[in-house]
Amino acid sequence: MPRNIEGKYQYDIVAIVTQNKDRILGGRQLTLLAQNEEEQKAMAEEVALTMKASVVKVKFGDYFVIRML
Amino acid sequence: MSSEIISNENLVIIVTAIIVGTIARLTTIKADIRQYPSYPNGYMINLFTGFIASALGAVAIPALMAKDFVAVTFLTIAIQQFRDVRKSEKESLKELEKTEYTFRGDAYIDGISKTFEARNYISLIVSLFTAITMRIVSSDVQLINIISGAIAGFITLYLLKRFSKGKMIGDIAQVYQGKIEIRDSDLYVDGMYVTNLLGSEHASELFEREGLAVVIKPNEDRFSITLDNYGQRQAALFEATRALGLKRYHFIRKDFEKRRIVIAMVPIVPNIDRFIDVVKQTPLLESTKKSQDVLDTNMAGRK
Numbered sequence: 070m071p072r073n074i075e076g077k078y079q080y081d082i083v084a085i086v087t088q089n090k091d092r093i094l095g096g097r098q099l100t101l102l103a104q105n106e107e108e109q110k111a112m113a114e115e116v117a118l119t120m121k122a123s124v125v126k127v128k129f130g131d132y133f134v135i136r137m138l
Numbered sequence: 139m140s141s142e143i144i145s146n147e148n149l150v151i152i153v154t155a156i157i158v159g160t161i162a163r164l165t166t167i168k169a170d171i172r173q174y175p176s177y178p179n180g181y182m183i184n185l186f187t188g189f190i191a192s193a194l195g196a197v198a199i200p201a202l203m204a205k206d207f208v209a210v211t212f213l214t215i216a217i218q219q220f221r222d223v224r225k226s227e228k229e230s231l232k233e234l235e236k237t238e239y240t241f242r243g244d245a246y247i248d249g250i251s252k253t254f255e256a257r258n259y260i261s262l263i264v265s266l267f268t269a270i271t272m273r274i275v276s277s278d279v280q281l282i283n284i285i286s287g288a289i290a291g292f293i294t295l296y297l298l299k300r301f302s303k304g305k306m307i308g309d310i311a312q313v314y315q316g317k318i319e320i321r322d323s324d325l326y327v328d329g330m331y332v333t334n335l336l337g338s339e340h341a342s343e344l345f346e347r348e349g350l351a352v353v354i355k356p357n358e359d360r361f362s363i364t365l366d367n368y369g370q371r372q373a374a375l376f377e378a379t380r381a382l383g384l385k386r387y388h389f390i391r392k393d394f395e396k397r398r399i400v401i402a403m404v405p406i407v408p409n410i411d412r413f414i415d416v417v418k419q420t421p422l423l424e425s426t427k428k429s430q431d432v433l434d435t436n437m438a439g440r441k
Binding site: 110113114117118123124125126132133135 | 335339
């Protein structure tokens with residue numbers, strides 16, 4: 070994983086895109102509810118492109134949009 | 139009145155020593171694929187500080203011969219001046235950090251600025267030895283003095299260059315192309331996990347289509363101590379991105395089991411040979427050298 074200019078790992082979770090509304094528990098990041106995987110992928114990609122961030126697909130199916138600070 | 143004017147003999151010594159010392163600095167300025175110092179202004183600045191350094195070395199002997207022992211203490215000014223060269227290089231490079239594709243890192247900046255300081259000392263020592271030789275020879279024929287001084291100066295330059303020449307990653311490790319593989323959103327290079335940041339189709343397609351990776355495998359296990367150092371890896375990544383440009387994504391990953399290091403990125407110019415070359419030519423940083431073999435100088439020839 071890349072480090073920032075001070076040599077530290079500093080990430081910001083910009084958004085979480087999930088299909089399970091029970092996982093929407095709040096927090097600082099934007100959490101989006103998608104109807105299906107296609108929509109989930111498209112949402113994550115759109116947010117990532119807009120925010121110049123990267124997408125991580127986690128093992129339990131959600132997409133995290135994260136950006137290095 | 140005439141005693142106040144510098145003698146012709148001393149003038150020849152000073153001018154010859156300054157010229158040889160400045161040539162010494164000229165030959166130690168490298169504008170290679172690493173492109174530092176930048177041409178032509180960086181080149182000019184360093185050449186001029188080399189000229190000042192050689193002037194300080196050149197006038198030391200005539201000053202001593204005139205029994206002006208106090209005047210020799212200005213060599214301490216030279217040391218101060220060279221320290222300022224190091225300091226200004228460091229500041230300048232640090233200010234540029236945020237404008238580069240990736241950052242050099244403090245270890246690399248420290249190494250570069252130390253090298254700049256050391257090369258000014260080379261100019262000073264070369265001109266000093268040129269002047270000493272000319273004074274020892276002291277032939278009635280000035281040309282003989284000049285030639286012997288220049289020969290002594292260039293021999294000194296050759297020896298100092300060999301002594302101060304550092305090693306490169308290519309001297310202690312194999313660098314070869316790594317096979318890129320994308321499994322779901324994970325990036326693997328030669329079967330080694332690198333990152334899971336390729337979650338979007340755009341990212342994985344881009345990396346599959348245009349991504350390049352190299353693997354650094356140390357020749358001996360103990361060289362990993364040097365290569366695994368964060369500053370050293372950052373320097374290799376920096377050189378790679380500067381040579382090839384960076385479109386998107388850059389990763390460095392260590393594999394402790396097989397003692398490998400992977401550098402992966404999406405470059406602007408997808409040239410794997412250049413990528414391998416530039417990583418091989420990345421200097422081993424003084425601050426990261428922990429092995430005796432790596433610390434050895436090239437005085438007696440490159441191994």
